[in-house]
Amino acid sequence: MTRRRTDGYGRGRLVAAALALLLLTVVVRPNIATAESPPADRSSFSPDKLTRVGEFIRNEVATGKIAGAVMLIQQHGRPVFFESFGVRDVESGRPMTADTIFRIYSMSKAVTSVAAMLLVEDGKLGLDDPVSKYIPGFADVKVGVERRDESGKPVLVYEPANRPITVKDLLRHTSGLTYGFYGDSAVRKRYANSDLFDGDFDNAAFAERIARLPLAEQPGTSWDYGHSTDVLGRVIEVASGQSLFAFEKQRLLDPLGMTETAFHLADEAKPPRIAQPMPNDRFGGPVAGIRDPMLQRRWESGGAGMVGTIGDYARFAQMLLNGGTLDGRRYLKSETIALMTSDHIGPETGIARDQFYFPGETSGFGLGFAVRTSVPPNTSWPLGEFRWDGAGGTFFFIDPRDDMFAIFMVQAPSQSGRIQLALKTLIYEALGR
Known part of the structure; x- marks a missing residue:
């Protein structure tokens, strides 16, 4: 299995979308400060151009490349696009919904990195x-x-x-x-x-x-x-002095309202909610040692072991975008978030990059995130954007310049790099960049 770079350089009807938008507005519960009128120099999304995002994902489902997906784009603390597409699993035919559970693989790393920085601030x-x-x-x-x-x-x-x-x-x-x-x-x-x-x-x-x-x-x-x-x-x-999950649950997950995020699915009612890849797009064995989350195991892989929903990860992303706060509660200092999302392997450090270097040549790496350090050719993507993704195809990016983030949840390992680049291009076109 070859991991792809993070850059590369239907349930989509209006009623369903409106209900989904309402649901996420409740689930994410944006911080009031982020919902104020945006500064004049920030770009705003074109509703007409945002429809191309949905058209692209619907085509991926219709052509059999993915079983289904959930896409969220949130700006100024409110969703501007939130829609579910296709099914969770082509074999069961269960529809994709906002509460679908995904294996997020390496998107676990961001959660673990934030947990570590909580302890750094604790001394x-x-x-x-x-x-x-x-x-x-x-x-x-x-x-x-x-x-x-x-x-x-x-x-x-x-x-x-x-x-x-x-x-x-x-x-x-x-x-x-x-x-x-x-x-x-x-x-x-x-x-x-x-x-x-x-x-x-x-x-x-x-x-x-x-x-x-x-x-x-x-x-x-x-x-x-x-x-x-x-x-x-x-x-x-x-x-x-706690297990990894116990610490994350106490200090981060429960306070943020990330009640669906875990290393294993202990609730017998949850397995039907898990998204599955297309039958011809499944890993032949464990990836980085990660096995079926329905199996109760003692290993809590901070690097790739978590499962969760898009609503959970949206609250995590909004907290990061807010500079460490959500709903009036501070999790990390803004200075800590700035430190984590700064490049720590730039030329001045003398640190080399291995032959795979997944962030791509226009990005450095911070303390848990890839960080945009130069504008990719033929784009106007903003500096300072930080992000990561998962081997199953999920990805997120957070753009402080435009006060927005996007999360894409899918289980399609072989399609991830192509889809991520296409969606990011469409998103920034809709933003006028």
């Missing part, structure tokens, strides 16, 4: 803290270097790390930890053939196992997408 976690302070197994990590022996055969040599992995490294993916489900380097193969996902393990066991594997690069030298956020989940557990 229980430091960005420059060595990970070994919380997980002793990381005190003696090794870096895997490919060399050739006397016969010319490639071998993997383990070398000492030049410095400790820090919490900041986990947040910005510069720890050297990688994934084993794509790429063919010797280190990635070592991950793929390890015992990382054997049995029913918890976050502590996962951290112990991965600490024994070699790093793909020296800490702090290269952006490499991998299990960093999973390890961050264990750091959160140690620093907070």
Whole structure:
């Protein structure tokens, strides 16, 4: 499975859309401050051009590329487009609705990153803290270097790390930890053939196992997408004294009203609400170790394990867009949000980017998000936009310049890169950019 870059450089009738819009207005409960009249220099959406967004998604359903989807575009604290399309699952024929549950895969990373920053503000976690302070197994990590022996055969040599992995490294993916489900380097193969996902393990066991594997690069030298956020989940557990989900539920999910977001589906009534990909567009096995969310397992993957609804993620996105507040409650300082959404791997840092570098050449990476640092060719997309996506096709982006965000929920792994680029183009055309 090859993960696609995040940039690339029917239930859609008026009555249903109106009901859906009303539903999300209730679900999202926008902060009053975001619903004020927009500043004069901000763009506004063209209702006529927004119809092209719906037309595109309806065509994706009609041509059999996706089973169904839910799309939300929200500006100034209110939905400007919210519609459900197609079905949750072509085999059951259940219609797609606003309360459909999706596997959000790597969109979990943003939630885990915010949870970590809550602890940073609490003074229980430091960005420059060595990970070994919380997980002793990381005190003696090794870096895997490919060399050739006397016969010319490639071998993997383990070398000492030049410095400790820090919490900041986990947040910005510069720890050297990688994934084993794509790429063919010797280190990635070592991950793929390890015992990382054997049995029913918890976050502590996962951290112990991965600490024994070699790093793909020296800490702090290269952006490499991998299990960093999973390890961050264990750091959160140690620093907070709670399980990852218990901490996130207490400090973030429940206060935000994200009651449908979890690592597993404990409620027997929820499985019929899960969206499924087309039968010919399903992963052949677990991705990054993530299995069926209906199976109760102890591992809470902060990097890719969450499921949730678009309404839940909308409240999370609005809080971020508001600079850390929602409904009069502050979750993070505005300075913390600004820090998280600034580029931390720019040229001045000397940090390289691996051959895959999913954010694309016009983006850097912050503490949990890709961050727009230059305008892509042939677009007028704004600087400062931050975003991420999931292997199943879900994506979100938050645009402070235009006081808006968009979330697309779908389960269509092979279509994700193409659809994301097309929708983003249509959205900004509707915004007049």
